[in-house]
Amino acid sequence: MLVHLSIKNFAVVKQLSVNFEAGLTAITGETGAGKSIAIDALSLCLGERADAGAVRKEAAKAEIVAHFSLKGNSGAVHWLGEQELDSEDDPEGCFIRRVISREGRSKAFINGTPVSLQQLKSLGQHLLAIHGQNTHLQLLKDDMQRQLLDNYAGHHSLLDNVALAYQSWRQKQSELKQLEQAAQTRTDRQQLLAYQVEELNDFALAEGEFTELETEHKRLSNGQSLLEQAQTSYYNLFENDEGNALSVIQHSMDRLAELEAHDAALTPIIALLNDASIQVEEASHELRAYCDGLEIDPLRLQQVESRYSKSMELARKHSVEPENLYALHQDLLAEFDQLNDQETRLDSLQQEVTEARESYQLAAGVLSESRKKSALDFASEIEKQIRKMNMAHACMSIDVSFNSEAAPSANGQDAIIFKVSTNPGQDPDRLDKVVSGGELSRIGLAIQVIASDQHATPTMIFDEVDTGISGPTASIVGGLLRRLGKQSQVMCVTHLPQVAAQANNQLFVSKITDGASTETMMLALTEQDRVDELARLLAGDTVTETALANAKELLKSVESN
Known part of the structure; x- marks a missing residue:
């Protein structure tokens, strides 16, 4: 999990040092205060490309240091060992440092050793997953729906078999094509x-x-x-x-x-x-x-x-x-x-291509059957979760259609479509034709909860994924995030008091200005600070006694659950 983040001269941050705790951490603050700064900084630590615009005005360079605890994270420990990047002084810890110069040049380090952006990305898969405001829009893409179903099914060996069979067929097909094209010559x-x-x-x-x-x-x-x-x-x-x-x-x-x-x-x-x-x-x-x-x-x-x-x-x-x-x-x-040998090879290769295509279709058929079986369970679990989020009449289905005449691909020959019906009497249809932005966010969050139950990422960050929801639904979403926090470290940038109240910890982001420059700060809130911040989220700029009472009641209801 993420233990500490240090940011210096990055965007509007002059200097920031934040400790992070386990469980669910809510990050709140006024609009434009820079609540997503930490997420942007962590993205750079995980291999995202940087430019000179990321460096604070008048500073020579920006520097970001993230400290992760690797306790229980065998995947990250194994990766560091293979790359010979583990730390002898702290075998259960990992420091990632990223430096960006005013000219736009960038350097990256893992435990003090220079590394490439590709290595950062590779390690980042074992450390942290960021779900931004546009992440759920990926759900509308067919490739993402297929990938989500395959991740849920966990049939990696079947996917490997299809990919290998596809590669073999492509190689033989390419060789046959070359021989056929050269036949007249x-x-x-x-x-x-x-x-x-x-x-x-x-x-x-x-x-x-x-x-x-x-x-x-x-x-x-x-x-x-x-x-x-x-x-x-x-x-x-x-x-x-x-x-x-x-x-x-x-x-x-x-x-x-x-x-x-x-x-x-x-x-x-x-x-x-x-x-x-x-x-x-x-x-x-x-x-x-x-x-x-x-x-x-x-x-x-x-x-x-x-x-x-x-x-x-x-x-x-x-x-x-x-x-x-x-x-x-x-x-x-x-x-x-x-x-003469090529002529003989042409005859035998035509037979090999036919056999390779048959082997591929056999492997793709086995994969398709596994997908169909998993699709029923996956759709049922998604439906169960979204019904808890004020979509009581929602019906979820996942269509898996195998087409042996379709062009082969490394992912099989299935057309996979997520369908949903949100109202009684409505036939299920594609997500992009049925759901609103808020409903899509809820479906995406439900999938994250289910995925976390199967493959928990040590640290998960949600950047305003609760956009488009409110009221009782927001409370349910907050509860799901809190549930995720029991399995992984979860951080959520939110503007909803119902979500923030569910957090085990809360950070407040503010900005100060002297008229010439602006600086963003992030502070851990005490119990009383949390009451005040929740009251602000409930009431707006003018905090009333009623808002304070409601904030206390909101926190109390969470603790009682």
């Missing part, structure tokens, strides 16, 4: 690939074959020249009797060897000539073997030339280098196989 591409792959399959160029063909083609097409030049070179190096290269080297080496004794400088030269002699002799033998092995085969040349030319032709046709023709062939084969 895929067919055209398959036809082209079928021709290209068949042509390349028939040619069947092996990996690295073109390089080998190119090498062999050069050798065969120049075979005669290679043979003639090789034979001539062999003759000049080794066989020419009139003087070959080997005999010239050996003769020079012999002559120099005779002179080596006269000059040792010839020794390395003789060694080089000896090496040259050996190299020439080996080269001669290699040339001889080359000539013996060189074959001039016109038929093989024709075969190689034909395959080489076909390779060049196919490479030009596919706009690739001849060396890359084999790799292109493999890529086209892979793409062709992939397109």
Whole structure:
């Protein structure tokens, strides 16, 4: 629950420090005094966006600090632990601080650690719920009515099943749509690939074959020249009797060897000539073997030339280098196989989409049956509560209509409509066609009471939700709020004495001005102060003895109950 709220330089508040108690706390004051300032400040602590206009005039920044007790609030304790934002000094407490600068910049802290607005909102769900003057208008929306029914039913696992089935169907549907949209393009591409792959399959160029063909083609097409030049070179190096290269080297080496004794400088030269002699002799033998092995085969040349030319032709046709023709062939084969797989996938996916839709409708049907069952109990409880609030003839019903032909959604295929009849003989109809603002407030409050019985929020704030009601109805509304205060900490901004009298505690908001500036203050009222304030609410500006007596009687009647 909320323990303490400190506000500094926020709107018309210069400095405000308020302690809050358990039970129902009524917040009253004159019109325009700023009774909703605390609610606005708490909204910022729970992640609402702020602007520079929130900073009090001439102040550099606004600061709001809210202290919550987490005793019995396992949800908040668990969240803080997961986020590593819990306090070692105060494990059952939580401090939220929000600072807004004059320039509109904002900082947020949980237990002294900087956090994002999203984290504030996430934690706020475990701490406090604010029901403003426009909250009940949300009841007129179909989505809110569905959400309220689902919260009452508590069938979270059924909702999860429907959401998962919907997601699965959407994914398969999206994949099917993409494949179907690409069907014609895929067919055209398959036809082209079928021709290209068949042509390349028939040619069947092996990996690295073109390089080998190119090498062999050069050798065969120049075979005669290679043979003639090789034979001539062999003759000049080794066989020419009139003087070959080997005999010239050996003769020079012999002559120099005779002179080596006269000059040792010839020794390395003789060694080089000896090496040259050996190299020439080996080269001669290699040339001889080359000539013996060189074959001039016109038929093989024709075969190689034909395959080489076909390779060049196919490479030009596919706009690739001849060396890359084999790799292109493999890529086209892979793409062709992939397109064929997609065609097969299209057939199987159509069946999967049908099955996913059936699974979704089955889950949505189970959820619908649970909603129908819960709708009877929920409507009955709402009706029971609003009849206590001067709507004695009200009849409440909740229509749940399952439509298997409706477009699937993550929330099922139900149309959920809250209907009410407020007068005898009147057929139930939609809320927006039947109820007044005051009646809508009562229905909304009844739903809050029922929801609180099931899922109590530690702190609940109602900002003038009693607008449009008065007299005995106001007393009943006050009693319901007091009942809520037994389960949660409840604060209610009100202008009705019947509601304020039901409070366990009461705060009074006032404003003072020196002509140049205005300041809002909030004070806890004593028993006598409460009598005076209730008398003011009953009588207006002029408080009479009768009003004071009525105020005392009002408080006494509450205490006796």
